[in-house]
Amino acid sequence: MIARRAHRDLARAITSVENGIADYQVTAARLAAQGHRREGAGHAAIIGVTGPPGAGKSTLVDRLIEGFRANGETVAVIAVDPSSPFTHGAVLGDRVRMQRHAGDAGVFIRSMASRSAGGGLAPATRDAVRLADAAGFDVVVVETVGVGQVELEIVAVADVIVVVTVPALGDSVQTIKAGLTEIADIFVVNMADRPGANATAVDLKHMVREGKREIPVLQTIARDGTGVSELFAALGARRGAEDSNAVRAVRFELVRRARDEAVRHALAALDSPDAAAILERLRAHELTRNDAIDLLLPMLGGPVHAH
Amino acid sequence: MPIKVLVAKPGLDGHDRGAKIVARALRDAGMEVVYTGLHQTPEMIVTAAVQEDVDVVGVSILSGAHMTIFPKIMALLKEHDVDDIAVVGGGVIQEADIPKLKALGVREIFNAEATTQELIDGIERIVGETGRDRSRREAGAAR
Numbered sequence: 001m002i003a004r005r006a007h008r009d010l011a012r013a014i015t016s017v018e019n020g021i022a023d024y025q026v027t028a029a030r031l032a033a034q035g036h037r038r039e040g041a042g043h044a045a046i047i048g049v050t051g052p053p054g055a056g057k058s059t060l061v062d063r064l065i066e067g068f069r070a071n072g073e074t075v076a077v078i079a080v081d082p083s084s085p086f087t088h089g090a091v092l093g094d095r096v097r098m099q100r101h102a103g104d105a106g107v108f109i110r111s112m113a114s115r116s117a118g119g120g121l122a123p124a125t126r127d128a129v130r131l132a133d134a135a136g137f138d139v140v141v142v143e144t145v146g147v148g149q150v151e152l153e154i155v156a157v158a159d160v161i162v163v164v165t166v167p168a169l170g171d172s173v174q175t176i177k178a179g180l181t182e183i184a185d186i187f188v189v190n191m192a193d194r195p196g197a198n199a200t201a202v203d204l205k206h207m208v209r210e211g212k213r214e215i216p217v218l219q220t221i222a223r224d225g226t227g228v229s230e231l232f233a234a235l236g237a238r239r240g241a242e243d244s245n246a247v248r249a250v251r252f253e254l255v256r257r258a259r260d261e262a263v264r265h266a267l268a269a270l271d272s273p274d275a276a277a278i279l280e281r282l283r284a285h286e287l288t289r290n291d292a293i294d295l296l297l298p299m300l301g302g303p304v305h306a307h
Numbered sequence: 308m309p310i311k312v313l314v315a316k317p318g319l320d321g322h323d324r325g326a327k328i329v330a331r332a333l334r335d336a337g338m339e340v341v342y343t344g345l346h347q348t349p350e351m352i353v354t355a356a357v358q359e360d361v362d363v364v365g366v367s368i369l370s371g372a373h374m375t376i377f378p379k380i381m382a383l384l385k386e387h388d389v390d391d392i393a394v395v396g397g398g399v400i401q402e403a404d405i406p407k408l409k410a411l412g413v414r415e416i417f418n419a420e421a422t423t424q425e426l427i428d429g430i431e432r433i434v435g436e437t438g439r440d441r442s443r444r445e446a447g448a449a450r
């Protein structure tokens with residue numbers, strides 16, 4: 001069980017990282033100083049749940065909470081909903097589906113607005129997950145924004161990724177864009193009470209067979225719990241399996257950071273006086289666009305390409 | 308940083324149209340709004356307020372049960388040591404009860420005739436006054 005006090009302190013720690021008041025190291029150290037670092041913490045199973053809007057992700061997460069609790073495991077949920085790109089406001093509605101666990105001290109649920117970050121997560125989601133882990137939760141479930149296409153950010157955060165979809169009419173697999181087989185560890189066709197669930201599952205199984213990895217394709221009715229025990233069995237099998245996702249997650253995160261760093265570098269280079277002089281000559285028609293690019297490229301420190 | 312608000316609907320009355328309209332209006336004003344659904348007990352509301360670490364809890368009551376629900380919410384917030392979270396009320400609340408609720412620590416009551424703009428302005432003012440500005444929350448987090 002997690003102390004009530006830890007819920008409050010964890011919640012405030014998440015706010016700190018979310019609002020850029022303090023970084024992960026500082027907030028995690030403070031949580032520990034507050035006595036919320038439990039023996040064995042830092043080894044939570046992190047489960048990502050992603051899929052299109054309205055597929056039943058939150059309802060399924062509610063079932064996962066129920067199952068993990070029945071097994072005596074404590075659960076933290078970080079649920080991300082989209083921020084409006086115009087007002088930056090957000091309605092965070094995932095929690096509605098999980099509110100029945102509000103009285104259980106073994107369950108912590110935190111909604112996060114995506115704060116206009118792409119990728120289906122919020123900028124601070126990763127740190128929120130780490131903080132929940134540090135606070136001693138056995139399982140951390142991350143629900144992404146309902147995404148139409150493949151969003152890869154979750155790869156860097158979760159150990160196991162559950163892709164939830166629904167029975168589609170007509171071109172079922174078309175709704176699941178290429179690339180999903182690369183991130184999915186488990187496919188769930190939810191709303192199996194609707195027509196077309198079998199056909200969608202069969203299509204997915206064909207798609208999976210073309211890939212290199214073995215990915216179970218399950219059917220659930222999150223609303224009444226049908227098929228959820230099979231999902232737990234699949235999750236259990238993944239937890240014991242060799243951790244190739246860890247390698248993938250590290251690669252993804254390092255590539256992302258390298259890219260961000262390169263972008264920062266490039267922007268700084270463009271602000272330099274030398275670059276400004278070249279851009280000035282471009283503006284005065286003394287250079288062509290391609291000449292300007294050729295002259296600027298070496299300033300990035302990267303390879304120079306001829307055009 | 309955006310103001311974070313919990314919109315809660317306690318009691319047994321059957322629909323949440325009003326609460327959803329309020330949630331959307333606050334979103335359109337740039338706030339992050341956690342919505343918890345119908346039939347929330349004071350315990351559920353306060354648990355959500357703690358975990359979500361909101362600035363403001365907005366409680367909408369139409370059933371006339373406000374004189375039992377608000378005292379419970381205020382007591383639970385204190386018990387969880389989060390009584391720096393501001394509480395506002397809305398819905399159908401008799402004029403005579405408003406001073407009693409304010410004495411309990413409820414910051415503002417918006418009656419059924421209040422416009423969403425009044426609600427937005429009221430919340431922004433309260434968050435400004437209480438200094439529970441989420442970008443200046445270091446002191447609160449360090450306690």
Ligand SMILES: Nc1nc2c(ncn2[C@@H]2O[C@H](COP(=O)(O)OP(=O)(O)OP(=O)(O)O)[C@@H](O)[C@H]2O)c(=O)[nH]1
Binds near residue numbers: 052055059094222223
């Ligand atoms: N018929 C049926 N409805 C379901 C099932 N699972 C969920 N629903 C309903 O589908 C609707 C959306 O469910 P959510 O769990 O909120 O879906 P979500 O994927 O979390 O939605 P977003 O977070 O907004 O992307 C709700 O009305 C659920 O009750 C199911 O298995 N069958």
Ligand SMILES: [Mg+2]
Binds near residue numbers: 093
């Ligand atoms: Mg959801």
